[in-house]
Amino acid sequence: MQxxxxxxxxxxxxxxxxxxxxxxxxxxxxxxxxLWLSACKxxxxxxxxxxxxxxxxxxxxxxxWRTVVLKSTADITxxxxxxxxxxxxxxxxxxxxxxxxATTPEQNTAVNYWAVGGVLRWNQIARQLVAKYNNxxxxxxxxxxxxxxxxxxxxxxxxxxxxxxALLSVAQYDALVVAWRAKxxxxxxxxEGQGVLSRVPVLNVPSYPSEDAAIAEASCQVLAFLFPxxxxxxxxxxxxxxxSRIWAGANVNSDLxxxxxxxxxxxxKVIDRAKTDKFNGTNDPANVWTGLxxxxxxxxxxxxxxxxxxxxxxxxxxLVKTWxxxxxxxxxxxAAPPATTSSEFQKALSEVRDIASARTxxxxxxxxxxxxxxxxxxxxxxxxxxxxxxxxQAGQNELRTARSYALLNRAMQDATTASWRIMYTYFVPRPxxxxxxxxxxxxxxxxxxxxxxxxTVSTAAGAALAYLFxxxxxxxxxxxxxxxxxxxxxxxxxxxxxxxxAKMGNLIGQLAVTEAKADGAK
Amino acid sequence: xxxxxxxxxxxxxxMRGQRKGSLAIIGSQETxxxxxxxxxxxxxxxIGTVTTQALTLVGTYGLGYDLDLILSAPYIRTEASAGYSxxxxxxxxxxxxxxWEAFDYKFGTSRLSWQFAVGYSVPMQNYVNDALVVIGxxxxxxxxxxxxxxxxxxxxxxxxxxxxxxxxxxxDHIVNTxxxxxxNPNSGSKVNVPDVTELIIRGGYVNKWLxxxxxxxxxSPHSTGTNIGPGIPFPTNAVGFTRVGxxxxxxxxxxxxxxxxxxxxxxGRNTGKSTQINGGLVxxxxxxxx
Numbered sequence: 001m002q003x004x005x006x007x008x009x010x011x012x013x014x015x016x017x018x019x020x021x022x023x024x025x026x027x028x029x030x031x032x033x034x035l036w037l038s039a040c041k042x043x044x045x046x047x048x049x050x051x052x053x054x055x056x057x058x059x060x061x062x063x064x065w066r067t068v069v070l071k072s073t074a075d076i077t078x079x080x081x082x083x084x085x086x087x088x089x090x091x092x093x094x095x096x097x098x099x100x101x102a103t104t105p106e107q108n109t110a111v112n113y114w115a116v117g118g119v120l121r122w123n124q125i126a127r128q129l130v131a132k133y134n135n136x137x138x139x140x141x142x143x144x145x146x147x148x149x150x151x152x153x154x155x156x157x158x159x160x161x162x163x164x165x166a167l168l169s170v171a172q173y174d175a176l177v178v179a180w181r182a183k184x185x186x187x188x189x190x191x192e193g194q195g196v197l198s199r200v201p202v203l204n205v206p207s208y209p210s211e212d213a214a215i216a217e218a219s220c221q222v223l224a225f226l227f228p229x230x231x232x233x234x235x236x237x238x239x240x241x242x243x244s245r246i247w248a249g250a251n252v253n254s255d256l257x258x259x260x261x262x263x264x265x266x267x268x269k270v271i272d273r274a275k276t277d278k279f280n281g282t283n284d285p286a287n288v289w290t291g292l293x294x295x296x297x298x299x300x301x302x303x304x305x306x307x308x309x310x311x312x313x314x315x316x317x318x319l320v321k322t323w324x325x326x327x328x329x330x331x332x333x334x335a336a337p338p339a340t341t342s343s344e345f346q347k348a349l350s351e352v353r354d355i356a357s358a359r360t361x362x363x364x365x366x367x368x369x370x371x372x373x374x375x376x377x378x379x380x381x382x383x384x385x386x387x388x389x390x391x392x393q394a395g396q397n398e399l400r401t402a403r404s405y406a407l408l409n410r411a412m413q414d415a416t417t418a419s420w421r422i423m424y425t426y427f428v429p430r431p432x433x434x435x436x437x438x439x440x441x442x443x444x445x446x447x448x449x450x451x452x453x454x455x456t457v458s459t460a461a462g463a464a465l466a467y468l469f470x471x472x473x474x475x476x477x478x479x480x481x482x483x484x485x486x487x488x489x490x491x492x493x494x495x496x497x498x499x500x501x502a503k504m505g506n507l508i509g510q511l512a513v514t515e516a517k518a519d520g521a522k
Numbered sequence: 523x524x525x526x527x528x529x530x531x532x533x534x535x536x537m538r539g540q541r542k543g544s545l546a547i548i549g550s551q552e553t554x555x556x557x558x559x560x561x562x563x564x565x566x567x568x569i570g571t572v573t574t575q576a577l578t579l580v581g582t583y584g585l586g587y588d589l590d591l592i593l594s595a596p597y598i599r600t601e602a603s604a605g606y607s608x609x610x611x612x613x614x615x616x617x618x619x620x621x622w623e624a625f626d627y628k629f630g631t632s633r634l635s636w637q638f639a640v641g642y643s644v645p646m647q648n649y650v651n652d653a654l655v656v657i658g659x660x661x662x663x664x665x666x667x668x669x670x671x672x673x674x675x676x677x678x679x680x681x682x683x684x685x686x687x688x689x690x691x692x693x694d695h696i697v698n699t700x701x702x703x704x705x706n707p708n709s710g711s712k713v714n715v716p717d718v719t720e721l722i723i724r725g726g727y728v729n730k731w732l733x734x735x736x737x738x739x740x741x742s743p744h745s746t747g748t749n750i751g752p753g754i755p756f757p758t759n760a761v762g763f764t765r766v767g768x769x770x771x772x773x774x775x776x777x778x779x780x781x782x783x784x785x786x787x788x789x790g791r792n793t794g795k796s797t798q799i800n801g802g803l804v805x806x807x808x809x810x811x812x
């Protein structure tokens with residue numbers, strides 16, 4: 001080939017000197033060609049593939065577990081289903097069997113997607129929506145742009161995110177307790193028991209009412225209330241979720257209908273609670289916070305460090321209704337930290353300064369890992385993400401998954417509320433306000449720093465999860481501690497912010513554990 | 523949002539010659555107070571002016587009369603004048619490039635040479651890559667390009683076109699931003715850095731003692747990529763730019779010369795609107811020696 005080329009070129013262009021090509025050089029040209037060929041479009045983010053986790057228990061007593069918002073499962077009635085011998089049911093069953101023979105690839109994709117777990121999937125959806133909408137209004141330090149009004153969210157902040165996860169998980173949990181009670185009350189045989197070969201593993205519980213329809217409807221309604229702009233998209237997701245159970249061969253239509261109806265009743269009650277939880281107005285449009293700042297019992301007053309200065313994040317979020325006993329939570333609220341003139345404070349400040357001036361790569365990594373700032377899942381979402389792995393490893397069924405999330409997210413929302421209340425009591429300045437030479441690994445959150453919400457929330461989350469997943473307790477406690485320290489490594493918190501936050505977080509975590517011990521689940 | 527790998531743009535059309543080498547040490551300073559969020563110019567009082575200084579060691583060696591090896595290693599420091607972003611400094615990406623002159627045509631006193639180059643660069647240190655003020659993107663890159671170099675008497679014109687394939691990088695955190703196309707958010711912390719294509723045209727005057735040229739460089743993202751935004755990881759941003767500049771080299775002694783350059787950004791995407799000056803010492807065979 002090369003010689004041929006040379007001959008042709010030499011004949012045609014005798015004046016030209018053709019360099020002799022060594023075979024070795026062809027590898028370079030070959031490599032260059034391969035590079036061009038491989039230059040295909042690639043996604044920004046690689047998606048992992050989740051295997052199905054097989055639930056380890058059915059929790060037949062789940063209908064007796066203690067509900068959160070519902071006073072009792074009797075608040076919602078689930079009608080008696082038609083007998084499996086009835087014509088209507090037999091018609092549903094034969095329709096389902098015929099449908100199974102004609103499922104499309106798109107339907108199978110939906111089946112596999114939702115079979116990973118309805119509660120897990122809706123939790124992921126909520127995390128994505130939080131990342132989309134948890135966008136602070138005004139000047140954005142990450143881009144230097146003023147965020148336009150259509151995407152800015154005046155309620156954005158950690159309390160906003162924590163509340164979304166808590167309301168979602170509680171609605172899912174209460175709906176599933178009601179579903180479980182009706183399942184074992186009516187005992188409609190699972191489809192597998194009637195000779196249907198389902199496409200994915202199905203939990204061996206009575207099929208009526210469908211737990212998936214209950215999850216889909218409860219999640220969709222609560223999220224649509226919280227994200228009204230996404231209603232159409234959420235409804236499409238919920239419809240797909242429900243239908244996927246028919247395509248999978250797991251439920252017939254009447255199973256879905258009953259699940260949907262009971263969940264609508266539960267969701268209405270959860271939304272009622274959300275309307276009266278005092279979250280509205282926490283962004284303080286009337287600037288009540290300036291009065292609080294003036295009265296703060298600390299020798300230096302917090303200032304916004306952004307340019308231009310902005311009002312702090314959700315100043316009234318410390319007043320949000322708690323899930324656990326608020327008297328118990330605030331009984332031992334931390335006192336003011338040492339005054340800035342004290343030697344203790346100076347010691348704490350120099351610790352921050354020393355770390356900031358010689359920050360290691362690993363300290364940076366930790367600060368960045370736990371940052372969870374604007375347009376992310378938020379810290380509470382990060383813990384939801386971490387819990388997902390534990391839930392899957394433990395093989396928790398839908399009901400147990402919802403319980404785990406409801407417990408975790410209630411603890412985290414209360415911890416967020418508690419830390420917010422302390423922050424806007426003392427208005428303690430961030431280290432960089434006292435010493436502007438302290439540079440931070442992450443953007444300084446636009447709010448006071450005492451107590452550290454990361455330490456409070458993560459300690460509470462770690463305690464709740466350590467109870468639920470005792471085998472992972474050591475890792476979880478280490479993660480919670482690291483999350484607290486991330487503020488010190490990043491340069492945004494003093495050690496006393498973290499220590500006092502962890503104390504509050506631990507107290508709230510213990511309240512969650514007490515609740516979990518008494519809720520009927522073994 | 524970091525500076526680009528410093529090896530880029532060092533490639534010229536002049537072969538070094540068999541067993542002839544050179545070693546250069548080049549210092550540069552690059553500043554910007556305006557940057558592009560997507561294509562929109564933005565200034566940020568929380569950052570002010572970002573100044574990046576680099577010290578780059580460049581070695582070239584002629585493995586054959588038609589095969590050169592080019593190595594480079596920069597040390598970079600970058601700092602913002604306002605706000606609380608810390609200074610970053612570290613060794614950046616080491617790169618190695620093989621350049622092969624595949625064809626060489628002579629027409630009287632003119633010469634046209636067609637070259638191919640393959641390069642690879644890899645971060646020498648695990649520097650921070652996901653912040654507004656960083657020294658680089660942290661990816662391993664494979665660079666393939668072809669060059670057409672035309673020289674007539676003392677004037678030359680070089681055009682080169684390349685594709686830079688950038689590998690994945692690990693963020694310090696879980697990917698936790700909104701992506702409507704993402705079915706399954708359990709993606710861990712790996713993200714892809716968008717690939718780019720690059721076109722560079724350089725033309726100038728060269729004699730035994732002197733080399734002066736002007737150049738234009740256009741880098742465009744090939745993959746879709748993201749734009750700078752709250753929560754968006756910086757490495758996934760689609761970066762592109764159009765820069766122009768000039769380079770001069772003067773040979774003072776047989777084996778010793780000085781080089782200087784200037785470059786400025788006309789247009790960009792998710793990068794700083796920067797202006798760069800550089801100067802360096804060169805020992806051995808550089809452009810004008812050939």
